[in-house]
Amino acid sequence: MSCSPHPPFTPAPRLLPLLPLAEHMERKLVLSEQEPSYLDFTSTSSLLLWCSIDSKGTHTEFGWTDYSAAVFRNLQEFDEINFDDYSDSMRRRETLRLLFSNKKNVTSLCLPHDDRFILKIINKSQMKVFLEMxxxxxxxxxxxxxxxxxxxxxxxxVKPRGGQKVRFMVTRNVLQSDSRIHKHFVIRGSPHSYHVNKAGDEEDLNMTFHLHTSHRNKILMQLKHDCNFLEEAGITHYSLLLGMHICSTPFEAALQVRHSPRYSTGSADCSESSDGPESEQGDADQDLSSDYDTTSSCSTETEDRLGVKMAARAVGFRKRESNVVSTHMAGTVQPNNVNLFFGITDILQHYSVRKHIEHVLKSLQTDHPSVSGVNPKGYSTHFQECVSKIFPENDFDINML
Known part of the structure; x- marks a missing residue:
C-alpha cells in the first residue's frame, strides 16, 4: 500500500518530502508549528506511522519525531548520503521491528537492509548532551x-501507541567495507592495557600498526583537532573503533597507491576490547595472519578519507614484566599487511560532578583512576598518547614513498 498524508496537514515538501514507506504501512501527518529556519538547531517535525511489525500482522500507530532535520540533511550531504534513500531506510517496517524487538537492550543496532548506518539507542541525558553540542x-x-x-x-x-519511547541516533558504519573485517577493537584512553575477546577472557594486545609517515602525521594532527573539540564540549570516555582486514598485497605497493596529497589535515597505556569473531592472538613471534584467509588481497583503489581502508603493517610486540610496551624485535616478528578502518565513537558521555567524585574515590582506592572518571582534558591527553602508541613511528627498512 502506498503512503499518503492526511489531506488537511500536507507539509512543505522541502521539510517533510512524501517518501514511500514499507509495504502495508500508512502515515498521517501531525499538526506542527511554523516552518523552522533552514539551520534551526532546535527544530522538530512529527508524523504518525501505521505499521505491522509483529507476526500477527496487527497494525500499530507509531509517533515519529525528527530533530534538526535541516541540519542533519546538510550533514548527510557532506557524506553524499541521498536524503530520500536515508528517510526510506529509517522509516521502513524492518527498522521499526529492529528497534522494538531488541530484547537484549543492545545499544548499537546494525540495519540488515542497509549496512551504511548504525542505530545508536540513547537515553534522555545523552540526547540533551548531543543537542547542546x-x-x-x-x-x-x-x-x-x-x-x-x-x-x-x-x-x-519513535513511540508506539501505549508503549515506551525509543531515542536513537544514526551514525556512519565505520567498519563498512567490501573486504572482510577479520578483527575489530574498541580502544580507550586508560591506565591499563588489555583487550577482551568474545568469550570474555582478558589478554594483552600484542600488535601495533605502522602507517606511512605522512598518513600517521595527518591522523595525529586530525586527532588533536577532534580531541580539542571534545575537551571543550566536556566529553570524556570516548573510543577509537578500529577494524582490521588482513591481506596479501605487498605493503610498499599499497602505500604508493594510498600516498595522496588529497588528504586534508586537520606515556599513557590504553585499553582495548574486541567483540568480533573469537580468535587467538597468538605469540608475538607468530604470523598474525595464520588464523585467517591469507589468500585475500587489499584493494588498490585510493580512498580520500582518513580512517578508511588505510594500508598498514600489523607488527607483534612483547611486553616487559613492568607492563611497559617494548618495541618489536627485528628478525623475530613477521609483519602482516592490513587495511585499517577506524573512527572516534561514543562521544556522548559528558563529564559531570558525579564523574568527578567517582574519579576522586577511585584514585584513593587504586593507583589507576577509573577511565570513566577522568576529566575531559586528562582523558584527551591519555587518548592521544594511546593512539600514537598504537600507530608508532615507522622503523621498517623499506622504501616508503
Whole structure:
C-alpha cells in the first residue's frame, strides 16, 4: 500500500518530502508549528506511522519525531548520503521491528537492509548532551572534512501507541567495507592495557600498526583537532573503533597507491576490547595472519578519507614484566599487511560532578583512576598518547614513498 498524508496537514515538501514507506504501512501527518529556519538547531517535525511489525500482522500507530532535520540533511550531504534513500531506510517496517524487538537492550543496532548506518539507542541525558553540542559539532565537521569523529546523520524519537519511547541516533558504519573485517577493537584512553575477546577472557594486545609517515602525521594532527573539540564540549570516555582486514598485497605497493596529497589535515597505556569473531592472538613471534584467509588481497583503489581502508603493517610486540610496551624485535616478528578502518565513537558521555567524585574515590582506592572518571582534558591527553602508541613511528627498512 502506498503512503499518503492526511489531506488537511500536507507539509512543505522541502521539510517533510512524501517518501514511500514499507509495504502495508500508512502515515498521517501531525499538526506542527511554523516552518523552522533552514539551520534551526532546535527544530522538530512529527508524523504518525501505521505499521505491522509483529507476526500477527496487527497494525500499530507509531509517533515519529525528527530533530534538526535541516541540519542533519546538510550533514548527510557532506557524506553524499541521498536524503530520500536515508528517510526510506529509517522509516521502513524492518527498522521499526529492529528497534522494538531488541530484547537484549543492545545499544548499537546494525540495519540488515542497509549496512551504511548504525542505530545508536540513547537515553534522555545523552540526547540533551548531543543537542547542546550539535551547533559546534556541525561547524567542526564542516571545517574538518576528514574528521575522525563519528558522523551523525539523524536524531529521531519513535513511540508506539501505549508503549515506551525509543531515542536513537544514526551514525556512519565505520567498519563498512567490501573486504572482510577479520578483527575489530574498541580502544580507550586508560591506565591499563588489555583487550577482551568474545568469550570474555582478558589478554594483552600484542600488535601495533605502522602507517606511512605522512598518513600517521595527518591522523595525529586530525586527532588533536577532534580531541580539542571534545575537551571543550566536556566529553570524556570516548573510543577509537578500529577494524582490521588482513591481506596479501605487498605493503610498499599499497602505500604508493594510498600516498595522496588529497588528504586534508586537520606515556599513557590504553585499553582495548574486541567483540568480533573469537580468535587467538597468538605469540608475538607468530604470523598474525595464520588464523585467517591469507589468500585475500587489499584493494588498490585510493580512498580520500582518513580512517578508511588505510594500508598498514600489523607488527607483534612483547611486553616487559613492568607492563611497559617494548618495541618489536627485528628478525623475530613477521609483519602482516592490513587495511585499517577506524573512527572516534561514543562521544556522548559528558563529564559531570558525579564523574568527578567517582574519579576522586577511585584514585584513593587504586593507583589507576577509573577511565570513566577522568576529566575531559586528562582523558584527551591519555587518548592521544594511546593512539600514537598504537600507530608508532615507522622503523621498517623499506622504501616508503
Amino acid at each position: 550539535l551547533p559546534k559539532y556541525y561547524q567542526h565537521v564542516k571545517t574538518y572534512t576528514n574528521t575522525l569523529l563519528a558522523n551523525f546523520y539523524g536524531l529521531h524519537v
